[in-house]
Amino acid sequence: LQLENALRQALVRNEFRLVYQPQYYLERGLLSGSEALLRWHSALLGPVGPADFIPLAEETGLMGPIGDWVLQHACEQGAQWLAQGIAMPVAVNVSACQFLPDLPAKVAAALNVSGFEARLLVIEVTESALMQDIGRTAQLLRQLKALGVEVALDDFGTGHSSLAYLKRFALDKLKIDRSFISGLPEDADDTAIIKAMLDMARHLGLKVVAEGIETVQQQDYLASLGCEAGQGYLYAKPLAARQMTARLAAAA
Ligand code: G
Numbered sequence: 001l002q003l004e005n006a007l008r009q010a011l012v013r014n015e016f017r018l019v020y021q022p023q024y025y026l027e028r029g030l031l032s033g034s035e036a037l038l039r040w041h042s043a044l045l046g047p048v049g050p051a052d053f054i055p056l057a058e059e060t061g062l063m064g065p066i067g068d069w070v071l072q073h074a075c076e077q078g079a080q081w082l083a084q085g086i087a088m089p090v091a092v093n094v095s096a097c098q099f100l101p102d103l104p105a106k107v108a109a110a111l112n113v114s115g116f117e118a119r120l121l122v123i124e125v126t127e128s129a130l131m132q133d134i135g136r137t138a139q140l141l142r143q144l145k146a147l148g149v150e151v152a153l154d155d156f157g158t159g160h161s162s163l164a165y166l167k168r169f170a171l172d173k174l175k176i177d178r179s180f181i182s183g184l185p186e187d188a189d190d191t192a193i194i195k196a197m198l199d200m201a202r203h204l205g206l207k208v209v210a211e212g213i214e215t216v217q218q219q220d221y222l223a224s225l226g227c228e229a230g231q232g233y234l235y236a237k238p239l240a241a242r243q244m245t246a247r248l249a250a251a252a
């Protein structure tokens with residue numbers, strides 16, 4: 001209850017911030033984008049991790065307003081990078097409870113207010129969000145696509161969606177869950193699964209980002225299989241906006 005009360009105050013007290021984890025093209029080592037990740041430093045409780053407060057936010061109805069803040073703030077940061085001449089794609093996580101008919105209008109508003117470009121915004125959704133209401137999902141994805149944003153399926157492989165929906169839904173990108181990456185390149189099961197995932201993505205015309213790359217061996221193995229991009233501690237942990245800006249300026 002203490003956590004819930006603190007969370008209720010967090011937005012007005014301006015206790016949230018976003019950090020950004022860079023993503024790289026595996027082959028050429030160039031920056032390909034970034035993922036915005038939410039951080040909360042509570043005045044009462046200190047730092048609280050997303051694994052601890054996001055489920056609570058979802059249960060208590062607070063994820064809606066928090067998610068709006070994330071979307072708006074990420075677009076403002078992206079627009080700021082654009083103003084500095086850096087066209088950096090920014091991916092934003094969207095909870096199942098935000099994946100509702102009002103989402104396209106919220107995305108459009110965030111783009112409008114910030115001046116960020118739709119083609120640089122990526123909406124990351126989970127399989128559970130897509131599977132809530134299949135008919136509605138197809139329409140929502142079409143509306144998001146019509147805005148010009150990309151949609152990525154997050155934590156791919158950990159959910160329970162039917163592969164058939166991958167074809168039916170208007171997705172742009174798969175993010176392969178890090179649980180499939182950690183055993184590479186030695187684990188025979190993981191290598192078989194990764195090969196199948198990359199093969200399928202290629203045939204469906206989906207881009208791929210591998211999550212949780214921690215070693216050069218993993219990077220090189222994934223690159224040899226044609227995996228386009230990745231993120232992970234090998235490159236950088238999530239960075240404060242200023243650190244990310246410095247990295248972008250250095251790469252430009
Ligand atoms: O930031 P960290 O690497 O600890 O992320 C832990 C989990 O919290 C991840 O699964 C991530 O998807 C989720 N997460 C981080 N930021 C956000 C956010 O802004 N919105 C939502 N819905 N989930 C987030």
Ligand code: G
Nearest residue numbers: 093154155211212213214231232233234238
């Ligand atoms: O599910 P999602 O992709 O949103 O998860 C992002 C989470 O993964 C964040 O908590 C981030 O800190 C974490 N993360 C990012 N890179 C790595 C990595 O290389 N290894 C591990 N173990 N976690 C990572």
Ligand code: NA
Nearest residue numbers: 035093124154
């Ligand atoms: Na994510």
